[in-house]
Amino acid sequence: MTLPISTHEFFLLRSYIEEQSGIRLGDDKSYLVENRLSNLVLECGCSSFTEFYHRIRYSPQAHILKDAVLDAIATNETLWFRDRHPFRVLRETVLPRLQEEIETGRRERIAIWSAACSTGQEPYSIAMTALDLYSRRDREKECERRIRITASDVSGRSLAAARAGSYSEAAICRGLPPAYLHRYFQKAGNCWEIEDRVRDMISFTQYNLKVPPPRTFGSFDLVFLRNVIIYFSDEFKRTLFEKVAGLMSPRGFLFLGTGETITGYTETFEPVEDAGCIYYRIRP
Numbered sequence: 001m002t003l004p005i006s007t008h009e010f011f012l013l014r015s016y017i018e019e020q021s022g023i024r025l026g027d028d029k030s031y032l033v034e035n036r037l038s039n040l041v042l043e044c045g046c047s048s049f050t051e052f053y054h055r056i057r058y059s060p061q062a063h064i065l066k067d068a069v070l071d072a073i074a075t076n077e078t079l080w081f082r083d084r085h086p087f088r089v090l091r092e093t094v095l096p097r098l099q100e101e102i103e104t105g106r107r108e109r110i111a112i113w114s115a116a117c118s119t120g121q122e123p124y125s126i127a128m129t130a131l132d133l134y135s136r137r138d139r140e141k142e143c144e145r146r147i148r149i150t151a152s153d154v155s156g157r158s159l160a161a162a163r164a165g166s167y168s169e170a171a172i173c174r175g176l177p178p179a180y181l182h183r184y185f186q187k188a189g190n191c192w193e194i195e196d197r198v199r200d201m202i203s204f205t206q207y208n209l210k211v212p213p214p215r216t217f218g219s220f221d222l223v224f225l226r227n228v229i230i231y232f233s234d235e236f237k238r239t240l241f242e243k244v245a246g247l248m249s250p251r252g253f254l255f256l257g258t259g260e261t262i263t264g265y266t267e268t269f270e271p272v273e274d275a276g277c278i279y280y281r282i283r284p
C-alpha cells in the first residue's frame, strides 16, 4: 500500500536523507520516497509521513530507523563485471604493475576498497579477476594471501546479501561469464554460492561515506567508487573525493562509474586513459 506524501513531508524527508547519507533527491522524486518508504512508515505504526519523520528524528529508535530508511531509499542496482573496461584494466595493467612491485620487494600486499559494494557483485568481480590472473601462473594461493578487498556499503541489507554470497539464477545471469560461474560458485538448491576462497579475500563492513572512516581502514591501492556519486550533491562529491584521497596510498588508483567524473570537483586526482577506460590517480 502507498501512503500519500505531501510536498512539505517530502522536503522534510529528503533533507533528512541527504543529511544522513549524502543522497540528494531532486524536486521530482517525491514518488520515489512515497514508493520506497510507505511500507516502512506503516510497519512502524505511523499514519502519516509527518508522524514517521518525528519518529526517525526524535524517538529512542531513531538510530535503528535511520538504517531502515537508508536501506529502503538507496538504489542497489548492480551487476557482475559492470561496464567490463575497469576489470580489463585491472587484469591487464593495474594488478600486473602492483604484482611487479611485490616481486621487487617494494610492497607486501595489494589493498582494494569497493566503497559502495551493494549486494557484492563488484567486490566478487574484483576477487575473481585477480584469481583468474594469478591462476594463469599457478599462484592462486599467493593471490588469496596478498590481495585484501574491503567491501562496504551504507545499506546493512545489501551488505548482508553481499556477505552471504548466494545468488539466484536471475542475478547470476546479469553479466557473470559461464566460465567464472563454474570455477568460483557452487550450486546450493535454487541458488549459486560463491566459494569460500573467494569470499575469504573480502572483509565486509557497513560504512556510510558521509561519516569519518573507521580506524581499521588502511591505505588503499585501488578504490572502486562506482555508480554511487551520481546520487550525491556537488558539495558532498567535493568533500568525498578529498576523503577518499586521504584513504589511498600515494600511487593509488580510483575507478568511478561510466558517466561519473572528478571534473569540477577535485584537483587531487588526474585522469589516466587506458584503451577506452578512464580512471584516476593521485596527482604527484
Ligand SMILES: C[S@@+](CC[C@H](N)C(=O)[O-])C[C@H]1O[C@@H](n2cnc3c(N)ncnc32)[C@H](O)[C@@H]1O
Pocket (backbone or CB within 6 Å): 020, 021, 022, 023, 074, 075, 076, 077, 078, 079, 082, 115, 116, 117, 118, 119, 122, 152, 153, 154, 155, 158, 207, 208, 209, 210, 225, 226, 227, 228, 231, 257
Ligand atoms: C547503484 S549501487 C552501485 C553498486 C556498485 N558499486 C556498482 O557499480 O554496481 C549504489 C550503492 O551505493 C550505496 N550507497 C548510497 N549512499 C551511500 C553512502 N552514503 N555510503 C555508502 N554507500 C552508499 C547504496 O546502498 C548502493 O548499494
